[in-house]
Amino acid sequence: MKDFDYHLPQERRVVTDGFGEKSAALNSRREAAVARALTPGLPGYVVAADGGVLVDADDNSYIDFASGIAVTSVGASNKRVTDAIAKAAAEFTHSCFMVSPYQSYVEVCEKLNQLTPGDHDKKSVLLNSGAEAVENAVKIARKYTGKNAVAVFDHGYHGRTNLTMSMTAKNKPYKTGFGSLAADVHRVPMSYPARDGLKGEEAAARAIKVLDQQVGAENLACVVIEPVQGEGGFIVPAQGFLPAIAQWCRDSDVVFIADEIQSGFGRTGQWFASEDEQVVPDIVTTAKGIAAGMPLSGVTGRAEIMDSPIPGSLGGTYGGNPVACAAALAAIEEFEVHDLPGRAREIEAIIREYLEPLTESEAVVDVRGRGAMMAIELINGEVTAEIAAACKKQGLLILTCGIDGNVVRLLPALTIPEHLLREGLDILTTEINTALS
Incomplete structure (x- = not known):
């Protein structure tokens, strides 16, 4: 592999045993x-x-070997990113896009619309964290479909807010003692080749049977899945599983949401893990590697879906902060150049x-x-x-x-x-x- 220029010696050095x-x-x-x-x-x-x-x-x-849980993909002090942060911060640190907009927010949305899978018309909204992105993706799907139920998968992880905690599978440490959980969240079986031995189509049929019999497409706003699961065990579903689930969603008027917060932005060897089987989600959520450590997340989806909420119903004080947007644009440029x-x-x-x-x-x-x-x-x-x-x-x-x-x-x-x-x-x-x- 080609080396980069580094400002710190790239060496392991153990000076103390435990805490210094x-x-x-x-x-x-x-x-x-x-x-x-x-x-x-x-x-x-x-x-x-x-x-x-x-x-x-x-x-x-x-x-x-952690990179801030897949955040500092371009490095934790990448010069292109730190220079962009310094320049943006010297100009202004905040104005709130909903009050007084700025160019960098628009540019990040344009890049997300360009980079995420599919050549359909897309729009984006920027937020602060991965959990916030997932919450807003669900809100948008509910508004678009007029339905309420949400389906997620065994072993999945989607965040620590009330809704995303409910969507997350693992109890300790994420949910224990924090109830009551959000309603109308339903869990279905994930493809886990090392444990279930099923082919992708077989595992998908098992999951779809649960969706049909226990939830019902007529009640279901969205299916939310990590194309490669993160906290749940880095589970890669068997070939054919994701396309079958996505097709069922299309046939059933259910929004298919790919949670690419950990698997996106080059982490799996493509811009997005969904691309491995040419799956085109209706909505993609992004965070982590998007801005090299600055707090930023995004929801990108089909324009008609993203435009279904009324004006003023999406946003937040800090979402798409201008300094974070500058970092994201620089990080994306680093991905592209190298x-x-x-x-x-x-x-x-x-x-x-x-x-x-x-x-x-x-x-x-x-x-x-x-x-x-x-x-x-x-x-x-x-x-x-x-x-x-x-x-x-x-x-x-x-x-x-x-x-x-x-x-x-x-x-x-x-x-x-x-x-x-x-x-x-x-x-x-x-x-x-x-x-x-």
């Missing part, structure tokens, strides 16, 4: 000032990041080189994913947690996921240098082998 003195002091302040629910996984408090590294207050340099979706495919090839030999072990359930959204599912969650902790001690940050907590997920920045990617994979495979031996 400065990070320990910061952690004490966190415990006193920050709600207990926000408990970071990394012992170090980050002071700088670039390319594939996070540097903490005690000068530890971690290899970063073909970062193509780089994601290169990353996938290297990850598979390291992980696929591990499937010879009975304790490894599956290696799966696309692009720089790859995962290895292990036999149980306890072993997975031990591996993650051991990697952190070695200076490698990885994340786990899955309903059972038994999946290691890899989300490196698309700008990570190859030598650092390989070094991190060496550590990970060594720790997996040690834990499983």
Whole structure:
């Protein structure tokens, strides 16, 4: 892979064992000032990041296989993005697009309309977070169809607000103690090849039977699905599943919403994961990689659907903030100039080189994913947690996921240098082998 220019040394450096003195002091302040629910996984408090590294207050340099949960795909301090942020902030930091509009909001919507799947007429709205995008996509679908029910899938994750928490499958830590949940949300079976062994069409028929018999198309406003599931375990549905669900929606006057918040923006080796099987959603939700860490999300859909809500019924004070929009335009330019979706495919090839030999072990359930959204599912969650902790001690940050907590997920920045990617994979495979031996 071609290297980029970096302002930080792209090296792993372990100076302290766990908390260093400065990070320990910061952690004490966190415990006193920050709600207990926000408990970071990394012992170090980050002071700088670039390319594939996070540097903490005690000068530890971690290899970063998380990229802020698939957010800093172009790097955490990409020069094109930081220059655009500085320029925009010097001009104005806020005006609220609904009150006094500005060009960058329009430009981001134009890019989303251009980049998302399909050549039909599209329109977009910009918001702050992925959950907010999903909520608004559901609102729009309900207004357009005049129906209320929402269908989601086993293992899915869609956010932490009341509606999206209800749409999310996993109880702990996302839902426990936070009820009552939103009504008229229905869960149907997902295609999970490693566990159900079904072909895509078979898994789709199973899901459609539930939709028909337990929900009813006449009640259903939308079906919401992650084309590659994220927090639920990086589950890639069997070929044929997504197209069959999308076709059923078209035939049934149900809005098909692709939640591309984690799988979009080059992460899976194409601009959007839906493109792998030429699926064209009615609505696409985006966030995470869209603006390199600035808070921004989008809902993009067929123009007639997006125009169904009345004027003034969509928006929010900060949605489409001008500084975040400038960051998004710069990040998208970085994707285009350097073909970062193509780089994601290169990353996938290297990850598979390291992980696929591990499937010879009975304790490894599956290696799966696309692009720089790859995962290895292990036999149980306890072993997975031990591996993650051991990697952190070695200076490698990885994340786990899955309903059972038994999946290691890899989300490196698309700008990570190859030598650092390989070094991190060496550590990970060594720790997996040690834990499983």
